[in-house]
Amino acid sequence: MSRPRKIALVGNPNAGKSALFNALTGARQKIANYPGVTVERKSGRLVLPTGEPVELTDLPGAYGLDATSPDEEVTSKVIRGQFPGEAEPDVLVIVLDASNLEQHLVFAQELLALGKPTVIALNMVDLAERDGLVLDPSVLEEELGVRVVPTVAVRRRGLTELAEAASSAGLREPGPSLTEIGETERRVAAHAMANGAILSETRQRRLHARLDSVLLNPWAGPVVLFALLFVIFQAVFAWATPFADALEAGVGALHDTVTGLMPASFVRDLLTEGIISGVGSVVVFLPQIVILFAFILAMEASGYMARAAFLMDRMMASVGLSGRSFIPLLSSFACAIPGIMATRSITDPKDRLTTILIAPMMTCSARLPVYAVIIAAFIPNESVGWGVGLQGLVLFALYVAGVLGAMLVALILRRSVTKGAASGFIMELPKYQLPRPGDLLLGLWQRAWIFLRRAGTIIFMVTVVLWIMLSFPRAEPGQSQVDASFAGKIANGLAVVVEPIGFNRDMALALIPAMAAREVAVSSLATTYAVDASDEDEEAAELGEQLKGRWTLPMALAFLAWFVFAPQCMSTIAVTRRETNGWKWPTFMLAYLFGLAYVAAGATYWLAVWAGL
Numbered sequence: 097m098s099r100p101r102k103i104a105l106v107g108n109p110n111a112g113k114s115a116l117f118n119a120l121t122g123a124r125q126k127i128a129n130y131p132g133v134t135v136e137r138k139s140g141r142l143v144l145p146t147g148e149p150v151e152l153t154d155l156p157g158a159y160g161l162d163a164t165s166p167d168e169e170v171t172s173k174v175i176r177g178q179f180p181g182e183a184e185p186d187v188l189v190i191v192l193d194a195s196n197l198e199q200h201l202v203f204a205q206e207l208l209a210l211g212k213p214t215v216i217a218l219n220m221v222d223l224a225e226r227d228g229l230v231l232d233p234s235v236l237e238e239e240l241g242v243r244v245v246p247t248v249a250v251r252r253r254g255l256t257e258l259a260e261a262a263s264s265a266g267l268r269e270p271g272p273s274l275t276e277i278g279e280t281e282r283r284v285a286a287h288a289m290a291n292g293a294i295l296s297e298t299r300q301r302r303l304h305a306r307l308d309s310v311l312l313n314p315w316a317g318p319v320v321l322f323a324l325l326f327v328i329f330q331a332v333f334a335w336a337t338p339f340a341d342a343l344e345a346g347v348g349a350l351h352d353t354v355t356g357l358m359p360a361s362f363v364r365d366l367l368t369e370g371i372i373s374g375v376g377s378v379v380v381f382l383p384q385i386v387i388l389f390a391f392i393l394a395m396e397a398s399g400y401m402a403r404a405a406f407l408m409d410r411m412m413a414s415v416g417l418s419g420r421s422f423i424p425l426l427s428s429f430a431c432a433i434p435g436i437m438a439t440r441s442i443t444d445p446k447d448r449l450t451t452i453l454i455a456p457m458m459t460c461s462a463r464l465p466v467y468a469v470i471i472a473a474f475i476p477n478e479s480v481g482w483g484v485g486l487q488g489l490v491l492f493a494l495y496v497a498g499v500l501g502a503m504l505v506a507l508i509l510r511r512s513v514t515k516g517a518a519s520g521f522i523m524e525l526p527k528y529q530l531p532r533p534g535d536l537l538l539g540l541w542q543r544a545w546i547f548l549r550r551a552g553t554i555i556f557m558v559t560v561v562l563w564i565m566l567s568f569p570r571a572e573p574g575q576s577q578v579d580a581s582f583a584g585k586i587a588n589g590l591a592v593v594v595e596p597i598g599f600n601r602d603m604a605l606a607l608i609p610a611m612a613a614r615e616v617a618v619s620s621l622a623t624t625y626a627v628d629a630s631d632e633d634e635e636a637a638e639l640g641e642q643l644k645g646r647w648t649l650p651m652a653l654a655f656l657a658w659f660v661f662a663p664q665c666m667s668t669i670a671v672t673r674r675e676t677n678g679w680k681w682p683t684f685m686l687a688y689l690f691g692l693a694y695v696a697a698g699a700t701y702w703l704a705v706w707a708g709l
């Protein structure tokens with residue numbers, strides 16, 4: 097006697113497969129309203145309306161046949177007939193959540209491409225209707241070429257029709273496979289199909305769908321994303337100016353007050369030249385940090401960030417990374433450390449390593465003070481037309497340079513050191529929401545506090561140590577204090593190395609303490625120029641004014657280019673060592689990033705000199 101035919105229930109997590117399985121077989125598989133309830137396959141007996149006994153299998157939910165987790169692997173193996181001791185299923189029942197159709201149709205297309213006899217259970221139509229969504233199954237039948245049966249598993253609605261359809265499902269032409277049609281195309285197709293099947297829906301749902309049809313559109317989507325980023329960088333300069341000016345005036349007033357109140361002494365110099373000039377020069381960038389994070393937090397809370405990840409998927413794939421790298425890389429815009437830790441969610445080890453290695457090139461918020469001080473001093477605050485400010489444009493270009501550098505390096509690494517193929521990426525797109533002001537304020541407060549705490553601890557300490565090293569030994573009359581000091585001697589040694597890329601002694605001097613944290617480059621320059629100042633007025637002058645008098649434009653541009661790439665952060669190196677279990681990769685990272693920074697700064701300097709800037 098031939099074995100009974102096998103029918104498998106398959107689909108995205110939380111579609112109601114186990115609920116259908118229970119309803120059809122009378123079993124009591126656990127069901128619950130979250131993805132990933134079923135993690136093993138389970139079989140039961142079902143007698144079809146024709147009287148034919150069949151074996152029905154419930155499978156773990158999956159997002160695709162390229163398994164990324166052990167439970168998905170079970171599903172993938174059973175479907176392909178590679179599961180030990182288990183025959184390949186004869187018929188597939190794809191279970192879709194009717195209220196989440198677009199998402200679920202992505203995996204459905206991949207399953208249909210197998211060409212097996214298939215029927216679709218359009219499950220949870222009760223929930224869809226409750227939310228004001230009415231669907232036309234015949235449109236889906238036409239598009240997908242298989243029977244589509246509306247069901248409500250928990251009320252046993254549509255079960256007989258589903259069983260009948262499954263028993264009569266025949267072989268079909270296999271559709272295009274994943275290698276022929278990429279992830280993004282499938283999503284676009286799923287979007288079109290889901291929209292086509294919708295007869296009516298409430299205004300809210302329609303609005304969100306319309307938003308998605310623009311924001312996820314392969315052409316309009318990237319334009320909107322790019323425009324949004326552009327606005328953010330304009331705002332970082334334009335909106336922050338009044339607040340930054342007020343803070344700067346406050347730091348200047350504090351400097352003057354302390355100078356006036358205290359007699360000239362070692363302690364007064366430490367306070368004014370070291371702490372107030374140095375730490376103050378960093379603190380004035382608080383408004384910029386807050387504005388940048390206001391945008392980032394709002395994008396996260398609204399659900400737009402997940403869409404941005406989806407848009408970037410294609411670009412990531414073209415350099416051999418998966419979309420899974422997007423969130424870790426995105427967190428690296430705040431700081432590379434949480435970014436590198438977030439790579440733990442990447443399953444493929446080489447994918448993960450590549451992401452770790454390029455994470456430091458995402459412009460972290462510690463670079464913002466460095467960029468902002470140089471841009472404010474050297475890039476004129478003028479419009480390039482259409483209300484676009486030149487300063488914001490340069491800042492935007494620096495961020496883009498980091499991203500492009502990272503993509504280029506990823507491309508090279510994926511073809512050499514971390515060779516491997518890119519894996520697919522599917523993420524549930526969250527529902528749109530208006531960010532709640534309370535959450536936003538809390539998030540901003542946390543970011544501001546992190547920034548101020550850094551200024552009060554690491555930046556403070558490094559600045560004090562630097563001031564002491566700059567102040568001793570004391571200079572002979574007529575000699576420059578900086579040249580005479582310990583720090584100056586070290587800097588003069590290092591200056592030989594960075595002279596070819598246009599850096600002077602003061603820039604070289606800023607690089608060493610900036611290894612502790614990038615913002616220290618700013619406080620170091622401020623402290624150096626305060627120590628070097630010939631009188632108190634000059635000592636209290638804003639750092640920008642000092643820079644303008646001492647650096648040329650090509651030097652300033654070279655310094656910016658250096659900071660796009662240079663791995664100026666001990667903590668990042670330490671966390672890389674921990675996450676990669678050894679010194680090999682952090683050493684590699686240091687070497688290639690310093691190399692890149694050197695070349696980029698040199699090229700920028702000489703190009704600028706050549707262009708007569």
Ligand SMILES: Nc1nc2c(ncn2[C@@H]2O[C@H](COP(=O)(O)OP(=O)(O)OP(=O)(O)O)[C@@H](O)[C@H]2O)c(=O)[nH]1
Binds near residue numbers: 111112129247
């Ligand atoms: N209202 C309604 N709820 C349903 C329907 N089908 C399933 N559910 C509920 O949806 C939730 C998910 O159902 P499950 O059967 O656990 O989903 P699954 O596809 O097996 O999920 P995984 O095992 O995680 O892959 C449960 O809370 C079910 O009670 C339906 O047709 N209508």
Ligand SMILES: [Mg+2]
Binds near residue numbers: 114
């Ligand atoms: Mg289940």
